Amino acid sequence: MTAPYNPAPYSGQNYGYPATAPKSKTAAALFAFFLGAIGVHDFYLGKKTLGIIHVVLAVIAFALVIAGFVYVGAHATGPNGEVPSDELGPVALFLGLGYGIGIINALWSFVEFILILVRKDPNLV
DSSP: OOOOOOOOOOOOOOTTOOSSOOEEHHHHHHHHHHHGGGTHHHHHTTOHHHHHHHHHHHHHHHHHHHHHHHHHHHHOOSTTSOOOGGGHHHHHHHHHHHHHHHHHHHHHHHHHHHHHHTOSOSEEO
């Protein structure tokens, strides 16, 4: 007696085709250098979580800097439009945090740019 025909389940072979198109190392490096602060290179490489973190940090930094300038504009009461020295604390807080977060985000993007450049494989996946 022979066993009933039992075909092997679909193995998911892609017959030599890549599962996704190979990513260009040059494109990823250019994205990281010019648009790294908003995470375009991470989205390009399929790292959505890191891309979203870059976008969130960029938005927070931008909002804090804008809030600092709005605070300056709203509290500029001196004869030449300067902010009184007793109200400089919030300005320093907003601008300092905004610029600090922006610089950290930019440095992180630059490190990722360098890491992309030193990869051995010219096609990134």
